[in-house]
Amino acid sequence: MKFRNRVLGLLSLLLVITYLDRVCISVAGPRIQQALTIGPIGWGWVTAVFTLSYAIFEIPSGALGDRIGPRKVLTRIVLWWSAFTSITGLVTGLGPLLLVRFFFGMGEAGAFPNAGSTVSRWFPVKERGRAFGIIMMASQFGGAIAPLLVVPIQVQYGWRASFYLFGILGVVWSVLWYGWFRDSPAQIKGIPPAELAQLKGLGAHAHHPFPFCHAIRSVNLWSMLGVACCYVYTYNFFQSWFHTYLVKAHGYSEKDLLLSSLPFIVGGVGNFSGGLASNAAVQKLGLEWGRRAIGIAGLGLSALCTILLMFTHQPLLALALLCLIYGGICFQQPSVFAACLDIGGEYAGTVVGAMNTASQVGSFLSSLAFGYLIDRYRNYTLPFIPMAALLILGFWLWFKVNANEQLIPDRVHSTSLPVPATAT
Secondary structure (H helix, E strand, C coil): CCHHHHHHHHHHHHHHHHHHHHHHHHHCHHHHHHHCCCCHHHHHHHHHHHHHHHHHCHHHHHHHHHHHCHHHHHHHHHHHHHHHHHHHCCCCCHHHHHHHHHHHHHHHCCHHHHHHHHHHHHCCHHHHHHHHHHHHHHHHHHHHHHHHHHHHHHHHHCHHHHHHHHHHHHHHHHHHHHHHCCCCHHHCCCCCHHHHHHCCCCCCCCCCCCCHHHHHHCHHHHHHHHHHHHHHHHHHHHHHCHHHHHHHHHCCCCHHHHHHHHHHHHHHHHHHHHHHHHHHHHHHHHHHHHHHHHHHHHHHHHHHHHHHHCCCCCHHHHHHHHHHHHHHHHHHHHHHHHHHHHHHHHHHHHHHHHHHHHHHHHHHHHHHHHHHHHHHHCCCCCCHHHHHHHHHHHHHHHHHCCCCCCCCCCCCCCCCCCCCCCCC
């Protein structure tokens, strides 16, 4: 087995645990709201405070990974959020829950940027779409199995028990990661010379200061950040309000929530197929249109299905449309992360951190807007209007993203990929 596939396996396991912990609170949401007497606005803040702290610490955690390597940073991140996952089971009211969720978001910030930094150090450009497709598919697997695990646990032992249990998983992963992984392929003992030659130079980052002046003036980078903010506004709904929405808007029972795994299964298929499609498109069209075409297709489908969802009241049809919305978003996700690596070069972790910060702005607004709109109008269709609008905006912004344009255009990286003559 190639050593970089072992790295991919560990990152995939990380994303399973990440989404299992993150979606756990969404699945347990109806019970927590009832037990702690939390209304729609209060629950909106519970979901929003996580994204707020997550956004604040994304760029610093990504930059730290670029500087000292993702081995140490990811170990700290996973141990931190695992502790606060377990502590969630101890809260007794809205105030303590808000505090725990803030620290949970602070700890988890940097997971994706440092996963991105790891991919940039271990995978050539032509393999990154596939790598992110598999990693993101793993995250959907975590989201898919969360209801299958959380519902039986909370029925049998109460909602608190699931948080105690899931906190242990991250500790086990941290031991495996720190014990085996190294920031550079050259530091791994026993790696075959042939594979090491394929990865030559990928782990040797020069650690130049991040070029903030270039970044601020980069229309390309701002377009990428805009795409992330727009699509995550809707993406966050599936991690925070989705299960409550099914219960309150379409009359799903707690047993019916097992069906809520379906969007995450479709999302996993979307991530995997989107990663493969991104690789194929880059080979055929070049970086610019290869990444761009996948993004346009994914957000275009999601926007169309969101509009259709607002006109249906049939529970199963609504669930099917929600699956397609999530699937379209996930289809373009590998291209989002791969494009950040393409644009960022040696600043991959920082650029992914900036992208994730922008995405959490959308996530924060989504969490609050859904709660306030429901509380004010008692209408579960109304919140999908801004979702549709932002998906359309993200669709348009993809036309302005050029993955072939690096943040520092005059600095040549070993990961650069020539644009084929057939590319536009």
